[in-house]
Amino acid sequence: MNIIVCCKVVPEEQDIVVKDDGSIDLSRAAAKISQYDLNAIEAAMNLAGEGGQVTALTAGSPKWLESTKIRKDILSRGPHKLEIIMEPALEGALPDATAALLAPACREIGFDLIICGEGSGDLYAQQTGLLLGEMLDIPAINAVSSIAVENGALVVERELEREQEILEMPLPALVCVSSDINTPKIPTMKAILSAAKKPANVREGGEVKSLSEVVSICAPKAAERKNEIVEGDAEEKVDAFIAMLRKVLQG
Amino acid sequence: MSEFPTVFVIADSPEAFNELVPAAAALGAKTEAIYVGADEAAARRALALGAGRLHVSPARTGQIFEDHADTLAALVKGSGAALVLMRADKRGRAMAAKLGVKLGAAVVNDVSSIEEGVFGHMAYGGLAQAREKPGSPLVIATVAPGTFKAVEMESGDGAVEKLEFIEPKHPIRLRQSKARQASSADIGKAKRLVGVGRGFSKKEDISLAQKLADAIGAEIACSRPIAEGEQWLERERYIGVSGAMVKPDLYLAAGISGQVQHMVGVKDAKTIVVINKDKNAPIFRFADYGIVGDLYKILPALAKALG
Ligand SMILES: Cc1cc2nc3c(=O)[nH]c(=O)nc-3n(C[C@H](O)[C@H](O)[C@H](O)COP(=O)(O)OP(=O)(O)OC[C@H]3O[C@@H](n4cnc5c(N)ncnc54)[C@H](O)[C@@H]3O)c2cc1C
Numbered sequence: 001m002n003i004i005v006c007c008k009v010v011p012e013e014q015d016i017v018v019k020d021d022g023s024i025d026l027s028r029a030a031a032k033i034s035q036y037d038l039n040a041i042e043a044a045m046n047l048a049g050e051g052g053q054v055t056a057l058t059a060g061s062p063k064w065l066e067s068t069k070i071r072k073d074i075l076s077r078g079p080h081k082l083e084i085i086m087e088p089a090l091e092g093a094l095p096d097a098t099a100a101l102l103a104p105a106c107r108e109i110g111f112d113l114i115i116c117g118e119g120s121g122d123l124y125a126q127q128t129g130l131l132l133g134e135m136l137d138i139p140a141i142n143a144v145s146s147i148a149v150e151n152g153a154l155v156v157e158r159e160l161e162r163e164q165e166i167l168e169m170p171l172p173a174l175v176c177v178s179s180d181i182n183t184p185k186i187p188t189m190k191a192i193l194s195a196a197k198k199p200a201n202v203r204e205g206g207e208v209k210s211l212s213e214v215v216s217i218c219a220p221k222a223a224e225r226k227n228e229i230v231e232g233d234a235e236e237k238v239d240a241f242i243a244m245l246r247k248v249l250q251g
Numbered sequence: 252m253s254e255f256p257t258v259f260v261i262a263d264s265p266e267a268f269n270e271l272v273p274a275a276a277a278l279g280a281k282t283e284a285i286y287v288g289a290d291e292a293a294a295r296r297a298l299a300l301g302a303g304r305l306h307v308s309p310a311r312t313g314q315i316f317e318d319h320a321d322t323l324a325a326l327v328k329g330s331g332a333a334l335v336l337m338r339a340d341k342r343g344r345a346m347a348a349k350l351g352v353k354l355g356a357a358v359v360n361d362v363s364s365i366e367e368g369v370f371g372h373m374a375y376g377g378l379a380q381a382r383e384k385p386g387s388p389l390v391i392a393t394v395a396p397g398t399f400k401a402v403e404m405e406s407g408d409g410a411v412e413k414l415e416f417i418e419p420k421h422p423i424r425l426r427q428s429k430a431r432q433a434s435s436a437d438i439g440k441a442k443r444l445v446g447v448g449r450g451f452s453k454k455e456d457i458s459l460a461q462k463l464a465d466a467i468g469a470e471i472a473c474s475r476p477i478a479e480g481e482q483w484l485e486r487e488r489y490i491g492v493s494g495a496m497v498k499p500d501l502y503l504a505a506g507i508s509g510q511v512q513h514m515v516g517v518k519d520a521k522t523i524v525v526i527n528k529d530k531n532a533p534i535f536r537f538a539d540y541g542i543v544g545d546l547y548k549i550l551p552a553l554a555k556a557l558g
Contacts, residue, residue, distance in 0.1 A: 011375075013375065013376050013512070014533065016378060016511075018378065022379075024379055095358075122375055123374055124361075124373075124374070126360055127360055130345055131348045131351065131358070133348075137420070139422075139423050141345060141423060142344060143341040160340070160431075161340045163431055164428070164429045165315065165426075165429075166425075166427040166428075167425055169423050169424075170421060178479065179475075179479050179480050211386055211387045212357045212384060212386060212387075214382070215369055215383065216381070217380070217382075218380055218382075223519075225539050226538075226540065227536075227539070228541070229525075229535055229538065229541040229542070230540075230542045231530065232542075232544060233545050233549055238553075241549070242552070244540045246557070248524065
């Protein structure tokens, strides 16, 4: 089985700074693999087993993807190789633009199955994977909580708001998995060391073009909080905390 | 003046029309509803709510809502529609992407405002609000629940048209479907909430939070990994950008680290109280009152003192 797993590198949420005018400053943010793409990578590795081939595919700006650290981080989670689409204009790109660049790359790499995460940590549009599947003209579905191959077809469980489904999809196909599917393992020392030896290939991106334009991204002012914190859970500390809570409850 | 000439509303459950059809009627000069499912009678409410026409694509055994994408695309294509509205749930997002590619239309998910052709939605885990302007003649938007006012309506009269089903090129076969049990939880209405996070090491320990909740008349809520992943509590109980947005008088969070994606869901809480053993947990920045300590020790003490 030949699997492509798509993953996005996003700014670490904790490092995002909101400036006084409400604008967002990402300049100090570290790069990280988008949280739910870790589930996708884990799902790909589990399904591929011993014999399968897993290629990680990521698209983004050099700002996040030039770092060897993040490339190794992706590879240390199991994929056999990494394909990187690097374009400065992909910084902040909308899902349709990203999917349009992922599609030809997937065709070139070749696949039986593409696995994507549910949505990225930055935009969380939950679209890129589904758009990619449609652009490649293969069956594509989201909210997948389990996958298996039976008689050459994919059998997936889907966890929706009002129902659970078991579906059968012909291959090649694309699935967007939810965080229900697994708990991503922390890479072992050995996996981290061997990641350095795996191939990472940077490919031509092409034109970054979206049907939409981002007009503004702006953070609203956060409410002021009192910040009265008791440090420690010895009896008298807990009592002091209870006294605070009593006041709140009395309103 | 209406912003859009014709607006389509697509739903797989009749209740979705309650919010979306009045919204479409307010945004567009003409509203048409499309229902995919088996309960045509209930779907007729779309007509009472203001749709000029109801198109029905009857449910098919062994096929799912998403398999109707070609059928719906064919209808919308020649109609001159400028906007398609759907509910921002998983099916809605899947259908939106399929229609987007089939119709060359921009897709915007989880929309919380539509004004002068600009669509608002959250970004960076809820930290920021993004405003997006689609440039395509047709826009497909999935709408975050509660964005528009829902109107209750029974049934209406008007033109109902059955759609001719177009077989998808790659049909997905439905082997089995099981309705999920409706949750009794309505954390949106509760005045007080006790939030459970990954600081609880096993499902049974949630009883510690429950005892405190009982003592102070609160409902149990949680962080996303407790509901999705661990599946210790129903999904309806998780708070955050992808879960419930709530405004209780009191939110008491225990064993929750305070990531933006969670905290945005309680940003309008009157008072936030925090229990976390890590002094550096980001949640303390959002706290009115807090204690750095072990929830396993503190929760029973609170339940006892306040019960
Ligand atoms: C796109 C996207 C959307 C998301 N949407 C949501 C969302 O809507 N809602 C949501 O909740 N999350 C959401 N998340 C996940 C979010 O980023 C965090 O992973 C999640 O909120 C963390 O949950 P937690 O605080 O329970 O767990 P953790 O982050 O693991 O925190 C556990 C905390 O418990 C404390 N602790 C441990 N033991 C004890 C003890 N004995 N006593 C006291 N304290 C203890 C620890 O110090 C720690 O701070 C989203 C993520 C992404 C990428």
